[in-house]
Every structure is written in structure tokens, then in C-alpha cells.
Amino acid sequence: MAVTMPYGGWTALIDDIVGGRWSNPETGMLASVPYEKIVIEESLDGREAALVAGLELGDRYTVVADADTWDAMGSRVAKALGSLAPVDTVILEHPHADMANVADLSERLAGAEGVVAVGSGTINDLCKFVTGRTNRRYAVFGTAASMNGYTSTTASITLKSGLKVSLPSHAPSGFFIDLNVNAAAPAYLSAAGFADCLVRSVAQVDWWMSHRLIGSLYSKVPYIIQDADEQELNTRAKGIANGDIAANGYLHRVLTMCGLGVSFTGMSNHGSMGEHQVSHYIDCFAGEKHPGTLHGQQVGVATLSMARLQRLFLDSEKPPVIRPTKIDREGMNARMGHEIAAQCWQEIQPKAFDARAAAEINEKLADIWPTLRQELKAFALPVEDMEQLLRDAGGPMTSADLGLPVETYREALVHCREMRNRYAFLDIAADAGLLEDFAAGEV
Known part of the structure; x- marks a missing residue:
């Protein structure tokens, strides 16, 4: 049976953006993104060499994979590239996207x-960051729709201190997806990617609120380019759990569009606000309690919590009332360690309000809340719909589903806002004295 795809193929609109034929509605200027070739097809079997040949990567290739991605597609890619030039291979053993692995891969490359690169999140981030440091071009064959970082110009790397951050890097010259390979990947990987897409609703609510209250930069472009595909993807949520090729095709389109959005804004706020802070906190500070779950799996659970928290405020006709920000620095030291706590303390100072600043926020909230509330409700998906979508996709719904102790998850909800200078409803809830009680009810 034929796979249903968008009119114009799996890279419709993507081709126009990459080719500089799409006009940015905010500027009126043609798009300019740092990619040369993005290809998403039902099958790329037999085309691997031709896809890479025109990228001018060099006179010798090194294929980087891990044991699983080598079996899934790496050996096939290496064999095909052998028709163009000599091929070396680097097989990473249980890699993590941290500075130790960056150092190891830098030496091996x-x-x-x-x-x-042949793989997904970790393989891509490591190759992206290592090649970006030395200004060497790279390409990636994605093997799972597990995250939206393939087309971003940042790499998620854990520093030596243990703090996970998004570091500036560069884009792959070529990004290639064989949907047959990706649909055959373990379903939990695609479910994690789906959760990273489900974020859109709560991230947009947080980002627009931040824009209206404290003047944060906001752009509608990332949402414009992915809106139609997000709707199509959501109708196919059950197909994510079943390895459906069309569902994975739309999933990759939304993930790709989200990554391309960074090219227009220079930041990832459109798909990463309060919910991502929760996941980052778990990754950085859960320690031995970390169940080994994927970032996207944690983001999915946190997205549902954020949707419930936002609804508490949006259901009320009365505006929130905040107090001066109180953050226990000694508590930060105890939870994070002195080095990370000092770094985070400096990072969050712009959103730590004294009495005067809190009064100004309250005055603004009192003035604009009726309008702001309606604006935010227009962005929000109903919580029940989001729960059903994630359930259909096969993603974890609670901390118990993750295998994470509930007290660790609640700690992340309460304290993750201490990590990053992105103003979210977590901050409003904390400064309104409501966050701890809310977190105590989350499972």
C-alpha cells in the first residue's frame, strides 16, 4: 500500500527553505539557513554515495556509529561510500554526549x-560538536526520530562539572533520513521524538508569556513552518507506537522544522522552555536515581506537568500575583554542587525580581491579564488531548513510567527554574508561592 505523504514529497517546504526560496513573513526576506541538502525518503537504499558525493566533505570518509546504528545503517553507508573514496570507521561503545566523549572522539577523528555520522541524538551531537570545533564539514544519516537536534546549530553537551548545556556549533552539510530504517527503530525512540514535538503547546505559552511580561524576544516563524505538519502528526500518534512509515515521516518533518526554527531565531525557545528545564535537571542531578531514560521521554512527562500548571493559571480570571523571588543559594549548593550552583546563580539573576520589579510585574499582569489569558489559551492544547496523544504514541506518562522516584521528579519541578534564564510559568508559580504545592500533586 502506498505511503501517504505531503503534496510535493517528504521535504516539501523544507526544500524551499533550504534553497532560499521561502520568504520569512516577519522580515519579508528570503530564508537563509546553513544547510545544503536535507533528504527524507521512504528508502535511501542505493543512494547513499550519491547523496554524500556532492557535499565536498573531503577525499576520505570516516563513518561514526555505535554498535546498534552500525547494524541499522552504518555498515550499509560505509560500504556505499567505499565506491567514492577510502572509508574509515569509528564505532563508539555506549557513548554519552559529554566532554569526556568529546575529547575521545576528537582524538579518534x-x-x-x-x-x-550514522545515528541519532548522541552520535549527532558528538560529531556536530567535534567537527564544529575544527571547522570540518560533516553529514548525518539519522537512524531514529528521537529528537529535533539533527537540524539545529547547537549541540547538547554535558560539561565536566556535570551541567548539561546547549553549546553553539554548526549544521550538518547534509541530513538524510531513510524512513524504512527509522520506522524499524525501537518504538520508544520515536515516542521520545513525538514528545519533543508535543512540547510546542506549552513552550509557546511560556515563550509568549515571557515576551509579553518581560520583553523576551519572540518569533512566530518556527510555529508557522511546522503548524500544518504538527496537526497531521497528531492525527497519526498511534502510528508512532506501531512503527508506521507515514507517522514517522510526519514526525521527522516536525522535528526538522523545529530544528530549522533555530536558524530564524538564533535560539531554541520555540521548542524548549519550562518542560525542558525539568528534563535537564533530571539529567544533571538525579545521579544514581536516573533510570537511563531518554531526554525526550522525560520531556514528555514534564510537558504534561507544565500543561497542568499552565491550566491552573489560564482557568482563572484573576491574574497571578507574585512576590519578590526567593532562591535558597545554600540549597542550590547542596543540590548542584558549588561550581554548578555558582554558574546557575549568575545565569538566573535577570529573572530574579526584587520588590520593585515584582510590583511592576504585578501591575502589568493586572492590566493585560484578560487579553494575555485569551492569547495564551489560543496556543494551548487541552491537557486531556495531550495526555491521549502521548498515550497513543506509547510514551511514558508519569515519573513511575520513567522509573524515576517521584520525589526526584518533584524536586526537578520545583528547582529546575534555578538552572536557566528562561522565564516560564514555573517561575510565576514559584514567585506566587504555588509551585511546591503543585509539584506535590504530580506523579
Whole structure:
């Protein structure tokens, strides 16, 4: 049976953006993004060499994979590239996207020319960051729709201190998706990617609120380019759990559009606000209690919590009332360690309000709340719909589903706002004295 795809193929609109033929509605200027080729097809079997050949990566290729992605597609890619030039291979053993693995891969790629990553989040981030440091071009064959970082210009790396951050990097020259390979990947990987897409609702609510209250930069472009595909994807949520090719195709389109959005804004706020802070906190500070779950799986659970928290405020005709920000620095030291706590303390100072600033926020909230509330409700998906979508996709719904102790999850909800200078409803709830009680009811 034929796979249903968008009119114009799986890279419709994406081709126009990459080719500089799409006009940014905010500026009226043609799009300019740092990519040369993005290809998403039902099958790329037999086309691997042709896809890479025109990228001018060098006279010798090094294919980077781990054991699973080598079996899924890496060996196939390496064999195909052998028709173009000599091929070396680097097989990483249970890699993590941290500075230790960056150092190891940097050494192993010291003499490499064209780097071709075959994998998903960790493999891509490591290859992206290592090649970006030395201004070497790279390409990636994605093997799972597990995250939206393929087309972003940042890499998620854990520093030596243990703090996970998004570091500036560069884009792959070529990004290639074989949907047959990706649909055959373990379903939990696609469910994690779906959760990273479900974020849109709560992230947009947080980001627009931040824009209206404290003047944060806001752009509608990332939402414009992914809106139609988000709707199509949501109708296919059950297909994510069943390995459906069309569902994975729309999933990759939304993930790709989200990554491309960074090219227009220079930031990831459109898809990463309060809910991502919860996941980052778990990754950084859960320690031995961390169940080994994927970032996207944690984001999905946190997205549902954020949707419930936002609804508490949006259901009320009365505006929130905040007090001066209180953050226990000694508590931060105890939870994070002195080095990370000091770094985070400096990071969050712009959103720590004294009495005067809190009064100004309250005055603004009193003035604009009726309008702001309606604006935010227009962005929000109903919580019950989001729960059903994530359930249909096969994603974890609670901390128990993650295998994470509930007290650790609640700690993340309460304290993750201490990590990053992104103003979210977590901050409003904390400054209104409501966050701890809310978190105590989350499971």
C-alpha cells in the first residue's frame, strides 16, 4: 500500500527553505539557513554515495556509529561510500554526549577529513560538536526520530562539572533520513521524538508569556513552518507506537522544522522552555536515581506537568500575583554542587525580581491579564488531548513510567527554574508561592 505523504514529497517546504526560496513573513526576506541538502525518503537504499558525493566533505570518509546504528545503517553507508573514496570507521561503545566523549572522539577523528555520522541524538551531537570545533564539514544519516537536534546549530553537551548545556556549533552539510530504517527503530525512540514535538503547546505559552511580561524576544516563524505538519502528526500518534512509515515521516518533518526554527531565531525557545528545564535537571542531578531514560521521554512527562500548571493559571480570571523571588543559594549548593550552583546563580539573576520589579510585574499582569489569558489559551492544547496523544504514541506518562522516584521528579519541578534564564510559568508559580504545592500533586 502506498505511503501517504505531503503534496510535493517528504521535504516539501523544507526544500524551499533550504534553497532560499521561502520568504520569512516577519522580515519579508528570503530564508537563509546553513544547510545544503536535507533528504527524507521512504528508502535511501542505493543512494547513499550519491547523496554524500556532492557535499565536498573531503577525499576520505570516516563513518561514526555505535554498535546498534552500525547494524541499522552504518555498515550499509560505509560500504556505499567505499565506491567514492577510502572509508574509515569509528564505532563508539555506549557513548554519552559529554566532554569526556568529546575529547575521545576528537582524538579518534584528529586525522579525519569527511565525517559521516550514522545515528541519532548522541552520535549527532558528538560529531556536530567535534567537527564544529575544527571547522570540518560533516553529514548525518539519522537512524531514529528521537529528537529535533539533527537540524539545529547547537549541540547538547554535558560539561565536566556535570551541567548539561546547549553549546553553539554548526549544521550538518547534509541530513538524510531513510524512513524504512527509522520506522524499524525501537518504538520508544520515536515516542521520545513525538514528545519533543508535543512540547510546542506549552513552550509557546511560556515563550509568549515571557515576551509579553518581560520583553523576551519572540518569533512566530518556527510555529508557522511546522503548524500544518504538527496537526497531521497528531492525527497519526498511534502510528508512532506501531512503527508506521507515514507517522514517522510526519514526525521527522516536525522535528526538522523545529530544528530549522533555530536558524530564524538564533535560539531554541520555540521548542524548549519550562518542560525542558525539568528534563535537564533530571539529567544533571538525579545521579544514581536516573533510570537511563531518554531526554525526550522525560520531556514528555514534564510537558504534561507544565500543561497542568499552565491550566491552573489560564482557568482563572484573576491574574497571578507574585512576590519578590526567593532562591535558597545554600540549597542550590547542596543540590548542584558549588561550581554548578555558582554558574546557575549568575545565569538566573535577570529573572530574579526584587520588590520593585515584582510590583511592576504585578501591575502589568493586572492590566493585560484578560487579553494575555485569551492569547495564551489560543496556543494551548487541552491537557486531556495531550495526555491521549502521548498515550497513543506509547510514551511514558508519569515519573513511575520513567522509573524515576517521584520525589526526584518533584524536586526537578520545583528547582529546575534555578538552572536557566528562561522565564516560564514555573517561575510565576514559584514567585506566587504555588509551585511546591503543585509539584506535590504530580506523579
